[in-house]
Amino acid sequence: MRLFRADPAAPHHTRNPSALTSFVDEVHATLSGLFAYAAVLALFVVLGVYLWRQLPDATAMRAPAAAGWSLAGRQAPAFVISKLDQRDKTETYEVFRHPEGGRKDIFRWADANGALAAELEIYRPGGEAAGPAVAEIAGRLDPGGVRELEAAGIVDSKFGSVTLLRPARQDGSRTCLGFLKQADAPDLRISGWTCQGASLPAQRAAIVCMLNRLTLLAAGNDPRLAALFAHAELKRTDCVTSGPPALSADWVMGSENPLLRGAL
Known part of the structure; x- marks a missing residue:
């Protein structure tokens, strides 16, 4: 009777846990930076709109001084x-x-x-x-x-x-x-x-x-x-x-x- 020798099971390769953690941290840092950039950009937009709306009032306040005696x-x-x-x-x-x-x-x-x-x-x-x-x-x-x-x-x-x-x-x-x-x-x-x-x-x-x-x-x-x-x-x-x-x-x-x- 011929005997067959079983090959050793192929090892199961898994990703290095430290590399996966580093990748997640990079994604989190990138998303955080994007959110911070978007927040600053939105703040500048709101500030610009406010200053634009105040511009006519400032012009009206300066007009009497320029149109004096x-x-x-x-x-x-x-x-x-x-x-x-x-x-x-x-x-x-x-x-x-x-x-x-x-x-x-x-x-x-x-x-x-x-x-x-x-x-x-x-x-x-x-x-x-x-x-x-x-x-x-x-x-x-x-x-x-x-x-x-x-x-x-x-x-x-x-x-x-x-x-x-x-x-x-x-x-x-x-x-x-x-x-x-x-x-x-x-x-x-x-x-x-x-x-x-x-x-x-x-x-x-x-x-x-x-x-x-x-x-x-x-x-x-x-x-x-x-x-x-x-x-x-x-x-x-x-x-x-x-x-x-x-x-x-x-x-x-x-x-x-x-x-x-x-x-x-």
Whole structure:
């Protein structure tokens, strides 16, 4: 009987466990990197969309600053103040224009030391938005701080009654007096302030004199402006060199020295 010898069983080869673990780790690291890259990319997309949506708002916020007042260097003067006695004072005249059509003619007087002593502004608004007149006068009177103004009476000028304003609180510095006159036809605002004069009556007299000597040189294409100044010239009086200026006909509105009606 022939005997057959069984061959030894072929060995069963299996993959090295360490190599399989390394492959799984590589796949996991690759997928993790892809997810991290996708997350960062999505974050940049969201941030870009947000900034794009905010761009119109930022442009709208910067527009008012760019469209402000600018000095018109070659603009011909439209007004003049004749024979105003400003001893030891230097006068400057500037014209500012606004893209929306507004115009400001500004007179300024400085003393021998260069400090501003008085200012007169003629404002003809256009389509621009104008702030409160009293707040603007307060800012021009004290550019370095915020000062509240209060009513200081009314005086008569060739333009009619003019409202006087003074700081609500005195801080021991020089005393100044502001003024405001609003005309309706044409739309015109005359305002300013003065620090000349040792007393309130002297400052009122200086304001009345300043307004009475304000003269129109060129009305442009505005016949109402020419009519306003022509009518005002009929009521112009000489500057008061001594004594208090004429108060408003309503003595109750006078400040510091109201005049009583009738004899006592």
